[in-house]
């Protein structure tokens with residue numbers, strides 16, 4: 001197996017999206033302590049742990065609270081139901097999400113998500129995905145929290161729903177982040193106009209990917225955040241290995257190349273943007 005490469009410079013990074021509770025880590029015999037120790041040595045000092053259903057929401061919150069500050073890494077969580085899991089959304093789920101958001105400050109819950117539409121896998125009926133997406137958009141507005149948008153092969157329907165909410169004044173001024181952006185330059189710029197941040201991860205570094213660098217180039221600096229989506233989508237040069245937050249440096253490096261700035265500058269800007277997005281220090 002190939003050996004991972006690690007960043008060893010002095011920049012500090014915010015991985016705004018890493019599923020560090022994933023079973024993949026257990027299968028690899030990687031502990032949370034290992035992950036956070038590698039964060040420290042690779043300059044990652046903040047990580048947000050997103051959720052995709054009720055079970056992983058509980059895991060994300062538990063982990064963020066248990067390990068916050070370990071190896072000097074600040075941890076935050078989100079709760080929410082991913083479009084894949086839309087079919088599992090019940091009144092009880094909604095009550096659980098509301099209870100979490102009521103107590104969000106004490107529990108380090110900084111966002112609702114992942115929520116959205118995924119027509120690539122279609123793991124839940126499209127009509128159900130839309131319904132559950134809209135329900136959670138309403139909750140985000142009600143509790144005044146940002147949301148983490150997951151959109152794949154569903155840009156048209158997704159933008160239709162967001163436009164409607166935007167026009168009706170039912171989105172916050174900074175509504176959230178389009179995570180792991182895979183949409184077109186045009187769609188991304190419309191999202192930016194509605195106040196969204198755009199999240200870039202491993203695919204930005206993939207050699208055959210021409211579209212995402214173009215989107216990054218066209219997205220204003222004050223709207224860009226970096227993420228890993230660990231344990232998936234490992235950036236080059238570590239593609240093929242399990243992804244961890246420590247590899248976010250390579251996403252930042254690529255972003256710096258595209259924008260023609262230093263990695264330190266790109267890290268500083270995206271760190272500040274991550275703090276603004278999730279309302280943390």
Ligand SMILES: [Zn+2]
Nearest residue numbers: 017050114229
């Ligand atoms: Zn994710």
